[in-house]
Amino acid sequence: MGFSINDKRPLPPVGATKKNITCEFCIVGCGYTAYKWPKGTSGSDKRNALGVDFSKQQPALGVWASEQMVNSVIDRDGKEYNVMVIPDQNCVVNLGQNSARGGAMAATLYSKSTFTRDRLKDPQVYGGNNLNRTTWGDATDLAARVLKKIIDNDGPDQIAFKAFDHGGGGGGYENTWGTGKLFFKAIQTRSAAIHNRPAYNSEVHATREMGIGELNTSYYDTELSDTIFVIGANPYETQSNLFIMHWAQNLQGGTIDAKKKEFDRGETAESGKIIFVDPRVTSSITNAVALAGKDNVLHLRIKPGTDVTLMNALFTYIHEKGWEAKDFIKKHTENFKKTANANAVSLRKASKVTGISVSDIKKAASWIAKPKKSGHRPRTAIYYEKGIIWGIKNYENVASIANLAILTQSVGRVGTGVCRLGGHQEGYVRPETPEGMPGRKNLVVIDAEAAEGNYLAFFAWGCNPFVDSIMGERLATSIKRRSDIVKKAMSRNIGADNETMADAIYRACKYDGGLFMIDIDIYPTFKSEVAHVEFPAATTMEMNLTSMNGERRVRLSEKIVDAPGTAKPDCLIAAEIANAIKSLYKKEGNTKMAKRFEGFNWKTEEDAFNDGFAGQGAKMDSQGGPTGVLASYDLLRANGNNGVQNPIKKVSNGKLVGTRRLYTDNKFGTKSGKAMFQPTPQPPMPRQVKNQMKKYEFWVNSGRVNEVWQSNYHTSRLPMPSTRWPIAPMEINPKDAHAKGISNGDLVMLHNDYGSIRVVAYVTDSTRSGELFVAFGFPNSPLNNLVTDFVDPDTKIPFYKGTAASMRKIGRVEDIANTMSFKSRI
Amino acid sequence: MKEPQSSRRGFLKAAAGMTAVAAAAPALLASQSSKNGNFYGYEEKVVGLASKIKGAGEMDFNYPDVDSPCKAVMVNGQIKAYSLLCTHKGCPIMYNATKKAFRCPCHFSEFDAQLDGQMIIGQATENIPEILVKIEDDKIIAYGVNGLIYGRESNIKG
Numbered sequence: 001m002g003f004s005i006n007d008k009r010p011l012p013p014v015g016a017t018k019k020n021i022t023c024e025f026c027i028v029g030c031g032y033t034a035y036k037w038p039k040g041t042s043g044s045d046k047r048n049a050l051g052v053d054f055s056k057q058q059p060a061l062g063v064w065a066s067e068q069m070v071n072s073v074i075d076r077d078g079k080e081y082n083v084m085v086i087p088d089q090n091c092v093v094n095l096g097q098n099s100a101r102g103g104a105m106a107a108t109l110y111s112k113s114t115f116t117r118d119r120l121k122d123p124q125v126y127g128g129n130n131l132n133r134t135t136w137g138d139a140t141d142l143a144a145r146v147l148k149k150i151i152d153n154d155g156p157d158q159i160a161f162k163a164f165d166h167g168g169g170g171g172g173y174e175n176t177w178g179t180g181k182l183f184f185k186a187i188q189t190r191s192a193a194i195h196n197r198p199a200y201n202s203e204v205h206a207t208r209e210m211g212i213g214e215l216n217t218s219y220y221d222t223e224l225s226d227t228i229f230v231i232g233a234n235p236y237e238t239q240s241n242l243f244i245m246h247w248a249q250n251l252q253g254g255t256i257d258a259k260k261k262e263f264d265r266g267e268t269a270e271s272g273k274i275i276f277v278d279p280r281v282t283s284s285i286t287n288a289v290a291l292a293g294k295d296n297v298l299h300l301r302i303k304p305g306t307d308v309t310l311m312n313a314l315f316t317y318i319h320e321k322g323w324e325a326k327d328f329i330k331k332h333t334e335n336f337k338k339t340a341n342a343n344a345v346s347l348r349k350a351s352k353v354t355g356i357s358v359s360d361i362k363k364a365a366s367w368i369a370k371p372k373k374s375g376h377r378p379r380t381a382i383y384y385e386k387g388i389i390w391g392i393k394n395y396e397n398v399a400s401i402a403n404l405a406i407l408t409q410s411v412g413r414v415g416t417g418v419c420r421l422g423g424h425q426e427g428y429v430r431p432e433t434p435e436g437m438p439g440r441k442n443l444v445v446i447d448a449e450a451a452e453g454n455y456l457a458f459f460a461w462g463c464n465p466f467v468d469s470i471m472g473e474r475l476a477t478s479i480k481r482r483s484d485i486v487k488k489a490m491s492r493n494i495g496a497d498n499e500t501m502a503d504a505i506y507r508a509c510k511y512d513g514g515l516f517m518i519d520i521d522i523y524p525t526f527k528s529e530v531a532h533v534e535f536p537a538a539t540t541m542e543m544n545l546t547s548m549n550g551e552r553r554v555r556l557s558e559k560i561v562d563a564p565g566t567a568k569p570d571c572l573i574a575a576e577i578a579n580a581i582k583s584l585y586k587k588e589g590n591t592k593m594a595k596r597f598e599g600f601n602w603k604t605e606e607d608a609f610n611d612g613f614a615g616q617g618a619k620m621d622s623q624g625g626p627t628g629v630l631a632s633y634d635l636l637r638a639n640g641n642n643g644v645q646n647p648i649k650k651v652s653n654g655k656l657v658g659t660r661r662l663y664t665d666n667k668f669g670t671k672s673g674k675a676m677f678q679p680t681p682q683p684p685m686p687r688q689v690k691n692q693m694k695k696y697e698f699w700v701n702s703g704r705v706n707e708v709w710q711s712n713y714h715t716s717r718l719p720m721p722s723t724r725w726p727i728a729p730m731e732i733n734p735k736d737a738h739a740k741g742i743s744n745g746d747l748v749m750l751h752n753d754y755g756s757i758r759v760v761a762y763v764t765d766s767t768r769s770g771e772l773f774v775a776f777g778f779p780n781s782p783l784n785n786l787v788t789d790f791v792d793p794d795t796k797i798p799f800y801k802g803t804a805a806s807m808r809k810i811g812r813v814e815d816i817a818n819t820m821s822f823k824s825r826i
Numbered sequence: 827m828k829e830p831q832s833s834r835r836g837f838l839k840a841a842a843g844m845t846a847v848a849a850a851a852p853a854l855l856a857s858q859s860s861k862n863g864n865f866y867g868y869e870e871k872v873v874g875l876a877s878k879i880k881g882a883g884e885m886d887f888n889y890p891d892v893d894s895p896c897k898a899v900m901v902n903g904q905i906k907a908y909s910l911l912c913t914h915k916g917c918p919i920m921y922n923a924t925k926k927a928f929r930c931p932c933h934f935s936e937f938d939a940q941l942d943g944q945m946i947i948g949q950a951t952e953n954i955p956e957i958l959v960k961i962e963d964d965k966i967i968a969y970g971v972n973g974l975i976y977g978r979e980s981n982i983k984g
């Protein structure tokens with residue numbers, strides 16, 4: 001025994017397999033390099049695949065693999081390998097930098113000796129009180145038989161699905177295409193919902209309808225902005241490398257030379273300023289102050305739900321001062337006058353509504369729009385995310401921000417843009433939704449319908465509806481009850497062949513209120529407890545996967561290891577299901593229906609890519625657009641971790657050439673080609689939320705902590721994040737904590753009419769008195785249990801960020817209270 | 827949640843166990859350790875005097891070699907010591923004696939000196955490595971490192 005487990009790492013030998021990986025986590029999509037080599041072999045400290053001499057201490061910001069960046073795996077050939085995944089110095093997105101999430105990618109790999117060992121390995125079918133491992137043929141046959149009965153007797157809309165629509169891990173163009181083709185072209189259901197919300201909608205309908213796609217600039221452009229305006233986002237923790245690699249440079253004055261090069265002649269070029277609209281003091285804000293100095297950071301500490309009034313006040317004041325982009329408005333926009341009139345609000349009134357001082361509103365307006373010393377219009381990049389998207393009313397919230405961008409021409413020009421910051425990467429290519437799919441105002445709220453007893457079958461695909469939907473507790477209770485009805489029917493038919501079993505399942509759904517649940521995922525979750533058939537999926541590093549990041553940068557993230565057991569890419573799972581249904585129709589001689597399920601003759605994920613993103617062009621709903629057809633795995637591989645920014649312009653010398661910024665020609669995505677202002681009156685507090693506010697003591701806001709990704713599926717299995725955050729923290733102001741007799745580490749129950757959760761108290765000035773902040777997405781303390789059933793009637797996007805609850809101190813669990821730090825994070 | 831493999835916390839417990847064993851049965855430990863008979867191959871090194879830290883609150887030293895800057899601090903009435911190289915990208919972390927935490931000036935990761943170097947917030951994938959120390963006759967003796975020091979593939983070079 002020479003060394004302990006954690007003070008030495010193996011090094012890849014020269015010649016180790018080397019692949020490009022795009023980070024599977026957030027929208028920034030940082031580039032990584034993965035190495036794989038047989039266990040037992042190793043590079044030496046002087047000679048290794050990294051080309052780094054580790055006999056010497058490496059300098060800061062150098063190449064290094066931390067403990068979490070190395071793992072050992074067993075491939076399907078039965079051989080053991082070491083795998084190292086480190087940030088790529090040559091990727092323009094992250095320049096060799098990792099975040100707390102992406103840096104742990106190697107640790108997320110399936111390994112028999114860590115907590116990732118519970119990955120789903122084979123298909124499973126319910127029987128005898130358990131899910132039982134079985135073959136793909138058996139599981140798909142049973143599922144196909146039930147689904148076929150529903151399609152034939154009740155119509156495809158009785159099959160509901162809730163699935164990812166994104167890129168990165170658990171998504172990507174291959175997989176959105178595979179699932180989309182299954183549901184929209186083959187099954188043809190209109191009962192569709194997206195992974196983190198209860199309907200099949202966009203989170204940014206408003207900006208799209210105003211003619212501006214939500215990802216229209218580049219990260220490089222944000223290095224050139226005079227002002228970065230951030231609304232409802234905490235990028236240090238959730239788009240980390242955008243903040244620390246790109247914005248930090250700008251805020252510190254490190255990009256002034258680049259500005260001089262890119263700006264107009266004689267235009268003032270100084271270090272950037274930043275404005276945050278947030279009810280909390282976040283680490284993004286305190287770190288921005290450390291970078292830019294407090295005179296260059298403005299925090300507008302807004303009262304919850306009043307963002308629209310703030311945006312309208314900024315609009316009104318900028319217009320009043322004559323700082324709007326007059327020429328641009330005249331030539332390239334419409335609906336300006338009507339919007340200006342409808343949105344007019346006095347600064348005094350706005351200050352009262354939002355809680356922000358008149359002088360701060362004026363200051364923000366001048367940073368956003370007041371001509372610079374040289375007389376040039378400032379270059380403002382506007383960024384927003386879930387704090388506004390999941391706010392009081394999704395449509396107006398987003399529209400009011402886009403209004404401000406159009407007013408100040410903060411789009412299309414160097415250093416500008418009006419973008420969502422994003423959660424996952426993007427990865428959308430799907431057939432158009434089936435005929436008769438309701439428009440955005442009439443979309444069906446699928447999760448609520450399922451909870452009320454509608455649908456006969458329900459797919460939960462690569463998502464956890466019980467953590468990421470409205471009124472989580474009610475939804476879980478109802479689905480469990482309906483699932484149990486099917487389970488009882490299955491238990492009564494133990495030993496039956498698949499046709500008899502499918503019939504029993506179908507009858508339980510049709511006549512007894514049951515719901516046939518199909519789960520597709522990588523880990524067991526609460527879904528496994530309600531599933532009747534479960535399929536194991538592959539994810540990043542286990543398959544080739546293409547996605548695009550927050551600046552539309554498409555990369556091929558390559559396969560480096562085998563997925564556990566017989567797990568498959570989601571696109572190939574979709575193909576298995578489609579082919580199984582097809583063969584049933586064929587057997588009964590129904591060629592018409594069999595034809596509907598054709599087109600899934602894919603052997604690999606590359607086949608699905610070539611059929612979808614690279615095959616459809618403008619024919620389908622694809623982020624690649626008409627020029628997506630120029631892409632191929634080979635070309636993307638050649639462009640490496642820097643990929644190509646959508647839309648692809650051309651192929652030149654074997655390289656894909658893309659687009660840095662959109663709308664440089666001032667042609668927008670409306671019928672007229674003009675950007676469209678929209679009147680955005682301040683939305684009222686929804687009735688359901690108001691009721692909770694009347695009955696319960698605290699306003700409850702929610703968001704993320706940086707180490708935890710999404711529903712915590714990987715991160716709860718990693719040593720560091722699981723120790724740091726054993727359950728969801730609840731930030732509480734010291735004054736409220738004192739009044740309630742609560743101290744750091746106390747276990748607290750939050751409850752309201754919709755449900756309850758247990759959280760751990762974290763006393764901090766980050767949060768104001770009367771307001772709590774709870775981390776979102778923890779399956780062991782799901783905040784959405786407290787979320788009401790309100791959705792914006794115009795988009796069906798929930799108000800996840802707004803509810804109210806009272807608290808009850810429960811006591812202490814020492815293992816939680818003593819193992820996590822409660823020191824200030826701001 | 828208990829970790830299935832040697833976690834940092836588990837390792838620390840194991841370390842404490844092993845020093846106890848060392849006192850009782852040095853021969854047994856020697857058979858499990860490296861050539862010089864020390865803890866997992868680490869050399870013992872006197873890095874300072876406990877009485878001095880108690881006054882000053884903190885003390886800089888290098889361990890296991892000159893390229894690895896470390897700091898010993900008084901927390902919870904105890905001497906604890908940590909690597910000063912940020913486990914994110916290796917910038918030198920600064921000690922805040924009031925907060926009893928380290929902060930990295932590069933990308934603002936912070937580590938709790940009262941909780942084995944746990945990351946409070948930040949971009950590192952690891953807590954800050956703890957330098958294992960014991961006190962003998964006022965001498966602070968470093969005898970091991972728990973966690974990989976930034977910029978190395980092995981804490982002990984060569």
Ligand code: SF4
Nearest residue numbers: 023026029030099102
């Ligand atoms: S910033 Fe986002 S994409 Fe980059 S490493 Fe972190 S999680 Fe991954």
Ligand code: FES
Nearest residue numbers: 912914915930933
């Ligand atoms: S080097 Fe310390 S936070 Fe990045």
